Amino acid sequence: DGGITQSPKYLFRKEGQNVTLSCEQNLNHDAMYWYRQDPGQGLRLIYYSQIVNDFQKGDIAEGYSVSREKKESFPLTVTSAQKNPTAFYLCASSWPAVASEQFFGPGTRLTVL
Amino acid sequence: KNQVEQSPQSLIILEGKNCTLQCNYTVSPFSNLRWYKQDTGRGPVSLTIMTFSENTKSNGRYTATLDADTKQSSLHITASQLSDSASYICVVSSGGSQGNLIFGKGTKLSVKP
Numbered sequence: 001d002g003g004i005t006q007s008p009k010y011l012f013r014k015e016g017q018n019v020t021l022s023c024e025q026n027l028n029h030d031a032m033y034w035y036r037q038d039p040g041q042g043l044r045l046i047y048y049s050q051i052v053n054d055f056q057k058g059d060i061a062e063g064y065s066v067s068r069e070k071k072e073s074f075p076l077t078v079t080s081a082q083k084n085p086t087a088f089y090l091c092a093s094s095w096p097a098v099a100s101e102q103f104f105g106p107g108t109r110l111t112v113l
Numbered sequence: 114k115n116q117v118e119q120s121p122q123s124l125i126i127l128e129g130k131n132c133t134l135q136c137n138y139t140v141s142p143f144s145n146l147r148w149y150k151q152d153t154g155r156g157p158v159s160l161t162i163m164t165f166s167e168n169t170k171s172n173g174r175y176t177a178t179l180d181a182d183t184k185q186s187s188l189h190i191t192a193s194q195l196s197d198s199a200s201y202i203c204v205v206s207s208g209g210s211q212g213n214l215i216f217g218k219g220t221k222l223s224v225k226p
Binding site: 099104109 | 149154162164206218
């Protein structure tokens, strides 16, 4: 899990509610990422940020929002517009270079009740 | 379409035995290929990263190979241990930025005593 923490580990949400997942890293990495993992599928990129105050949409950004106000923090908000939010969410960080290793956090499992 | 396919989908072996996992990709352009190990309910951990010019890379009992001509990679695990039970994910980067990673669905390995 390196120097990346995600909280909470488990999260339950009622339909129609927004919820924010926390991701913090102390690796001094410039780049941070949010992925979604569903059973039997590969990880899919939601958002990524290569520098503070800048972020880009990934492949499945609809229904999600992020902010990058500090280098060490990259919170993800799952909004009520996300139709199927139940999933395992993974945060990662790395140096910006293309061949740099991505370090992943322990993940947050979100369940919509 | 950029794709990463892994086989087999799942594998059961006895402790102490060797095994080989396969990864075929149709990603272009190609920048690098990574293998990750993911324990159940945890974040992935990097095993190897190989660039176009590297054919083999080892990390302890894990040895990855890359054939850029046939667009195939394999991960060989020697003298398996119970702790090797996990999902193994092949990831290919198409360059540009680390937002261009294509993830395979993974091979779930179970090592039995």
